Amino acid sequence: MVEIGTILMMGVFAALAIHSKVLRLSIVYLAVFSLLGAFLYLLYAAPELAIAEAVIGSGLVTLLYLAALKRSRVYTVAVVGTGDRDRLADAYISHVERAKALREIRDFFVLREFELQVVFVPVSLDQAVLDPAYDLVVVEDDEGFSAYTEDESYVMLELEMMLRMRGEASMLRFGRYVAEGSE
Amino acid sequence: MRYIASAVFVIGVFVIVTAVTTQHAAKLDPYMYDYMIENFEDDTHAKNAVAAILLDYRMYDTMFEALILLTAIIGMKQFLPGAADLRARDELESVDQTEATGEQSSERPSE
Amino acid sequence: MSGPVSDTMPTDESIVLQMVVGLLYPFMLLFGFYVILNGHYTPGGGFQGGSVLASLFVARYVVYPVDDTDTETLHSIQRVFLALIVIAPSAVLFTGVIARNPEFRSLYLTTMDVLIGVQVGFGLGVAVLRFAFFQGVGKTWHL
Known part of the structure; x- marks a missing residue:
């Protein structure tokens, strides 16, 4: 039940990230998507991947996207x-x-x-x-x-x-x- | 229309790949991972099977993974302008500007 | 000048962000070293702990976006640690020293975790900082 809910939420946030008109919001949605992915790894008993996904997916990659967006006008x-x-x-x-x-x-x-x-x-x-x-x-x-x-x-x-x-x-x-x- | 076409394409690829992989799934020899799961504690004295596999059984993987990271960063440093280059460029631009605004060149120290 | 470049001082950053990052910083450091040093015992390991250490660079960049980190030195340290990652198993594991002295196994695992952690942490830190300060030297880049 929790698994299916998490997967559906991931789908919702992926669609939001694609369809959002404001790029900055898309990046935030992608960070939430990564965080839900980390939670899913935790549910599937892979805590190592969960740590890596949480740190890299919603920390480093989000910052890189924000820095790249800052370069655009x-x-x-x-x-x-x-x-x-x-x-x-x-x-x-x-x-x-x-x-x-x-x-x-x-x-x-x-x-x-x-x-x-x-x-x-x-x-x-x-x-x-x-x-x-x-x-x-x-x-x-x-x-x-x-x-x-x-x-x-x-x-x-x-x-x-x-x-x-x-x-x-x-x-x-x-x-x-x-x-x-x-x- | 474009959305529908791409949705149909993605779902078709998903169905085909799922069908092919479930039909022709290779039966892996269970000997290796059974052996690892049973004996990793005695072999490597690690309490964590993932650490045992990464740092002992599959050491070459870890070594070349570290090499991949180093290679990626070397390439990045090669193709992005470095801090020294950018500082040199900034100084060059400021020198150009002072020349363009008609500063007397005699005031600048001779190189 | 109305582009993304802003000449404000780093002290103009949001006070909430400064306080929260300042509070969390030692705990992030502690968590990174915990994950690295307990890699053979609990979930985690060199790569995960290294990523947590790299996020320290990110946290510092968020509150103090000034390009004064010496990435060249970090990169050199990373190269040295890659050499150690290759040398340590070659000298100890592949020659069979460990097989004859099983009491060194935990020490070997911890050492490898620390080496990989430092290598990955500095590597990802350099990567993120170089992208974040791309063409922004001498100026302050706010997110």
């Missing part, structure tokens, strides 16, 4: 708030995460197999755009979401083009930020 989207709402509250974060605008950005990056992370920062728009740690800054005001970037790479140009072509349907306006004093 990670785009950081910063969400800054304007107005008087508490911009770091859980309710606001889940509201933004479920918004159509952010899903559009997420789908755009998933389609190109770039890693995307969304952070919520308590700074003003100017500071966020000028901070080199953030590639794209999303602001919600009364009229909806707007995205700003200073980045001129082809990915951002492509994103801008897509959003301009979608127009109103994308629920997201795109603005190119011009630093003060450069005009």
Whole structure:
């Protein structure tokens, strides 16, 4: 009974690792898969293999995958708030995460197999755009979401083009930020 | 469609391999492992049969396994740039940058 | 500069991670040596204990991702231990010395476990560190 449960769980985690859109989550699922495999070895009375699988499968290999993923480009989207709402509250974060605008950005990056992370920062728009740690800054005001970037790479140009072509349907306006004093 | 095709392929391979291996499973001579399981304690004074087999009966396996690990790491060190190479490259790049920004070369110490 | 490279100091790592790894570190070391030294008596052995020792390098990398480990020296030590792994059985086991002196058998097994453990531990440690610090020399690489 425990055996069958473990094997089914391994299957579930293997499928999750393949189908997860976020690569970092795939690595975590693979680590859990390895840990369940180690437990299965223990059930089949092979404790030596269980030790090796637990250490190598979910320790060393997970770290290697994470280090390799770190080498790929990670785009950081910063969400800054304007107005008087508490911009770091859980309710606001889940509201933004479920918004159509952010899903559009997420789908755009998933389609190109770039890693995307969304952070919520308590700074003003100017500071966020000028901070080199953030590639794209999303602001919600009364009229909806707007995205700003200073980045001129082809990915951002492509994103801008897509959003301009979608127009109103994308629920997201795109603005190119011009630093003060450069005009 | 692609998922279904690959699923059918994988299940087909699984069935064929299982059928072939169960039909033609070689009957191993049980003499060797019976002997090992009965006599490993007297032969090697180990309480653990796996350790007895790895370190005594099958010593060549262990030796060449260690050699495989060493070979893999030698290959890795050969093909990945080493720490010394990367430091040299970083220094080279910084020198290039100072030249490009128009630093007076007379200020740099002569080599 | 908005890539993965971050110039923050290692002390900026999460305090939870630092404390947990600091607490677990001696126990990981102890467990590794326990698995190696009791290899002929309980489940485990050189390879398993060596992997546990290699995970010490990983734990250190997670909280202090600075490339200051001398992997060349570790690799040289690994080569020496491979030579010992070849020499020890050739001198003792294959020549029949052990067969004539059975009281040395436990000593031989423990010695071999220690040799293999150090070899595997340093080998896997070097492998992981070299991949983790690939092209990242002089900079700090956070996970």
